[in-house]
Amino acid sequence: xxxxxxxxxxxxxxxxxxxxxxxxxxxxxxxxxxxxxxxxxxxxxxxxxxxxxxxxxxxxxxxxxxxxxxxxxxxxxxxxxxxxxxxxxxxxxxxxxxxxxxxxxxxxxxxxxxxxxxxxxxxxxxxxxxxxxxxxxxxxxxxxxxxxxxxxxxxxxxxxxxxxxxxxxxxxxxxxxxxxxxxxxxxxxxxxxxxxxxxxxxxxxxxxxxxxxxxxxxxxxxxxxxxxxxxxxxxxxxxxxxxxxxxxxxxxxxxxxxxxxxxxxxxxxxxxxxxxxxxxxxxxxxxxxxxxxxxxxxxxxxxxxxxxxxxxxxxxxxxxxxxxxxxxxxxxxxxxxxxxxxxxxxxxxxxxxxxxxxxxxxxxxxxxxxxxxxxxxx
Amino acid sequence: xxxxxxxxxxxxxxxxxxxxxxxxxxxxxxxxxxxxxxxxxxxxxxxxxxxxxxxxxxxxxxxxxxxxxxxxxxxxxxxxxxxxxxxxxxxxxxxxxxxxxxxxxxxxxxxxxxxxxxxxxxxxxxxxxxxxxxxxxxxxxxxxxxxxxxxxxxxxxxxxxxxxxxxxxxxxxxxxxxxxxxxxxxxxxxxxxxxxxxxxxxxxxxxxxxxxxxxxxxxxxxxxxxxxxxxxxxxxxxxxxxxxxxxxxxxxxxxxxxxxxxxxx
Numbered sequence: 001x002x003x004x005x006x007x008x009x010x011x012x013x014x015x016x017x018x019x020x021x022x023x024x025x026x027x028x029x030x031x032x033x034x035x036x037x038x039x040x041x042x043x044x045x046x047x048x049x050x051x052x053x054x055x056x057x058x059x060x061x062x063x064x065x066x067x068x069x070x071x072x073x074x075x076x077x078x079x080x081x082x083x084x085x086x087x088x089x090x091x092x093x094x095x096x097x098x099x100x101x102x103x104x105x106x107x108x109x110x111x112x113x114x115x116x117x118x119x120x121x122x123x124x125x126x127x128x129x130x131x132x133x134x135x136x137x138x139x140x141x142x143x144x145x146x147x148x149x150x151x152x153x154x155x156x157x158x159x160x161x162x163x164x165x166x167x168x169x170x171x172x173x174x175x176x177x178x179x180x181x182x183x184x185x186x187x188x189x190x191x192x193x194x195x196x197x198x199x200x201x202x203x204x205x206x207x208x209x210x211x212x213x214x215x216x217x218x219x220x221x222x223x224x225x226x227x228x229x230x231x232x233x234x235x236x237x238x239x240x241x242x243x244x245x246x247x248x249x250x251x252x253x254x255x256x257x258x259x260x261x262x263x264x265x266x267x268x269x270x271x272x273x274x275x276x277x278x279x280x281x282x283x284x285x286x287x288x289x290x291x292x293x294x295x296x297x298x299x300x301x302x303x304x305x306x307x308x309x310x311x312x313x314x315x316x317x318x319x320x321x322x323x324x325x326x327x328x329x330x331x332x333x334x335x336x337x338x339x340x341x342x343x344x345x346x347x348x349x350x351x352x353x354x355x356x357x358x359x360x361x362x363x364x365x366x367x368x369x370x371x372x373x374x375x376x377x378x
Numbered sequence: 379x380x381x382x383x384x385x386x387x388x389x390x391x392x393x394x395x396x397x398x399x400x401x402x403x404x405x406x407x408x409x410x411x412x413x414x415x416x417x418x419x420x421x422x423x424x425x426x427x428x429x430x431x432x433x434x435x436x437x438x439x440x441x442x443x444x445x446x447x448x449x450x451x452x453x454x455x456x457x458x459x460x461x462x463x464x465x466x467x468x469x470x471x472x473x474x475x476x477x478x479x480x481x482x483x484x485x486x487x488x489x490x491x492x493x494x495x496x497x498x499x500x501x502x503x504x505x506x507x508x509x510x511x512x513x514x515x516x517x518x519x520x521x522x523x524x525x526x527x528x529x530x531x532x533x534x535x536x537x538x539x540x541x542x543x544x545x546x547x548x549x550x551x552x553x554x555x556x557x558x559x560x561x562x563x564x565x566x567x568x569x570x571x572x573x574x575x576x577x578x579x580x581x582x583x584x585x586x587x588x589x590x591x592x593x594x595x596x597x598x599x600x601x602x603x604x605x606x607x608x609x610x611x612x613x614x615x616x617x618x619x620x621x622x623x624x625x626x627x628x629x630x631x632x633x634x635x636x637x638x639x640x641x642x643x
Binding site for chain 1: 569
């Protein structure tokens with residue numbers, strides 16, 4: 001069905017002395033045959049090309065805009081304009097030539113790669129600083145809204161907050177419980193192996209209790225929520241932003257921070273401490289199970305050592321960090337959501353950024369807390 | 379009246395749950411014409427278009443495009459045919475993570491193995507063809523105005539040199555001047571490229587300006603297919619309300635370029 005595009009050299013015109021020549025174009029000059037058409041044109045020598053005076057396109061079976069464009073590239077606008085073409089094809093050629101005439105192709109930036117690299121470094125550095133500044137500003141905004149809403153119970157959004165607590169807290173219980181149980185078991189195994197060499201296997205109880213109450217429970221729960229919830233916040237708010245729903249709220253006189261951020265923030269503040277508590281329980285439970293099976297420390301003995309050696313202050317140190325982490329995760333998740341700029345790509349970028357940032361901040365803050373508590377002797 | 383068009387729909391049934399959208403719907407689109415489909419909201423215009431495009435599998439019926447039975451064709455035939463169809467979706471549906479040029483370039487790169495610079499030159503030519511300057515080529519899609527989005531979407535629909543062009547409310551959301559420009563562009567391009575156009579629209583001005591024929595969808599089938607003038611005088615109540623309402627009358631008084639002389643004769 002398709003005909004190969006080719007060029008025939010018509011007989012020299014009546015005037016034999018003239019080097020002018022007529023070319024006859026045959027076949028399909030279409031996008032499908034683009035390569036063949038280009039090859040046929042490239043086969044013409046420079047001499048032949050300059051000698052061409054007229055083009056005869058009456059034998060062209062099919063012509064599309066890609067074909068006209070290609071011919072224009074080789075023969076120039078004038079020859080195509082004067083070429084003999086069928087009626088429909090003439091119209092097409094006129095339209096395409098018009099488009100070709102308007103402008104030249106823009107120059108794509110072929111910048112110095114070293115310069116681009118330096119520029120990139122500068123840009124990233126600035127954006128990291130900018131990010132921290134924005135986070136602090138957003139923290140202020142959220143606290144401002146929180147304090148104003150706090151004393152006006154009529155503005156509390158019970159339903160939204162409860163729904164968020166279900167999604168963030170209750171639905172996360174199984175995964176938090178399972179994960180901390182396993183980590184508790186692993187730590188007990190490690191402790192059993194190392195401490196057994198010194199004949200101090202019984203201190204595994206202290207290791208598990210100490211590690212979980214102070215650090216691991218809250219850290220694991222926070223990291224899980226950073227992955228699970230910060231990303232959800234960003235994606236939810238980001239899609240709303242992309243769909244101009246945030247602007248719609250503003251236009252109706254509603255405060256997006258109050259309507260969207262506060263319920264999420266409060267739900268997070270409620271959920272993370274509770275999840276931390278569950279994480280502590282499950283982690284210690286996992287340790288207890290390993291102690292019983294691997295070290296023959298019965299649960300009763302475990303509990304005895306545990307209550308004798310582990311002071312309540314460790315529990316409060318661990319739990320006290322939970323609201324801070326909750327606050328940071330919720331803020332970063334929501335802020336990144338508000339930064340989304342309308343495209344699917346942007347939603348993805350900011351979701352990634354919110355998870356990375358919140359995990360980073362959680363671990364950084366935990367390290368700072370550890371230093372602080374060490375100095376305080378708690 | 380055309381006996382059997384290059385696109386022919388026969389006995390189309392579409393049902394969503396209890397909601398019967400199309401029942402025994404027949405429609406023909408003749409080669410090289412602009413057929414406009416109008417109908418109230420929910421009358422199944424978009425479903426009809428999606429059925430022809432193969433984006434929605436109808437409950438029953440037969441759809442032929444250029445002699446190929448779409449519902450029974452093998453995937454090879456379908457791909458061949460789909461390449462010959464260009465689509466402009468209602469809100470443009472440009473890929474938001476790509477630049478303007480990349481949006482137009484994508485089908486070329488995916489379907490044909492052209493050298494990169496040739497493909498890029500072709501895409502730039504298409505952008506200029508739809509009246510955009512090459513300066514916008516590297517812009518992000520978010521920075522475009524509504525009218526430009528429609529033009530980029532048209533360039534993307536035209537990049538594979540289709541024989542059929544499907545447009546879903548191309549002038550919706552454009553200001554009257556922008557809509558008018560787009561209509562003129564559409565007619566120019568359609569005539570030059572010899573396209574067969576299937577146009578879904580609510581814009582009465584557009585209907586009179588561009589269509590060769592108008593098909594009215596109502597009561598689950600095609601109520602009438604004819605030239606805009608003759609459809610406008612059809613006695614059906616809905617059609618009268620549509621065309622003889624204040625907006626419809628104003629549109630008919632506007633200038634009308636006879637698009638396809640044979641049809642009118």
